[in-house]
Amino acid sequence: MMPQVPVLLAAASDGGHTGIDLLLPEGYDIFWSAVVVVLVAVAMYRWVLPNITKILDERTEKIEGGLAKAEHAQAEASAALAEYHRQLSDARAEAARIRDEARAEGATIVADARGRATDDAARILENAQRQIEAERTQAAVALRAEVGALATELASRIVGEALADQARQSRVIDRFLDDLEASAAGKES
Template sequence: MIDATVIAAGEGNAPEGVMMFVPPLEEVVWSALALVVIALVFWKKVLPAFTRILDERAELIQGGIAKAETAQAEAQEALEEYTRQLAEARAEAGRIREAARAEGATIIEELRTKASQDAARILENAQRQIEAEQQQASQALRAEVGSLATELASRIVGEALADSARQSRVIDRFLDELESTTVDRT
């Protein structure tokens, strides 16, 4: 084709004006024929391969999206289950705390009751011991005061009060008078 243009230019048939941009008819026909052959090869061979590859990718993407949706649904279910279990665990912990508080209060009350009973028992034992010691002291004091009173009375009267019955009467009378004067003062 270049040769034909060069030959045509050499003969003096050189295109002029707008005709310079319009190709010769045989070039248009051969170019159109080549374009139709390339288009047919592309349409029959290349386009189905591209379509198949794009369909496979679309299927992979759709499968990935479906898997992602399934995974997201499973994750949401797991989150809800975790939240439910956490709420149950918190409620159980609250129940355990309340039970422990109640049990602690019961134990404290039992210990207070036991301590109160122990204190009452100790106080009662102490009272009994004090009363017993008071009676022993009173008896010892009576015996001592009695012997002192008998000796004093023997010295005053000038005769011995050796008779135990008489001695006992004198001592009892003296102690009764002593107690009555002590009670009157208070």
């Protein structure tokens, strides 16, 4: 509590100010304080405030320019996206068309291959039938000659005379084979 007493004593010895006067400054202090505030305010208004305003305006312009660029970039991106989607749908349509053409071409190739295979099979079958017919005819001729020789020899033994005459031998063989064929045909029907 001691320190307060000297302050009060100093205040009391200051010229008799008491109460609210202790808080109010002297008139000359208010005047010079007002002069300094006005000088600082003028300096602030004259030099500092224009620079601050200029800096703020530049920042506003940069921000607005950035926003305009961003909007422009957004518009370009939207246009590019729309173009991309259009190209993608075109590419899908083209791929579907190519796929359909390939299927049609594949079906044509398969049909052509089947046709050629059918033609080749028919030709091979026809050649095989001709070859079988030729071999059958050749076998019949060879069999006829062999059977004829055996029949002639058998007939010669049975009859007891030689059938060396070619014309007679041919007639006997033909008659024998005709009888064989007739009997075979009679058995089939």
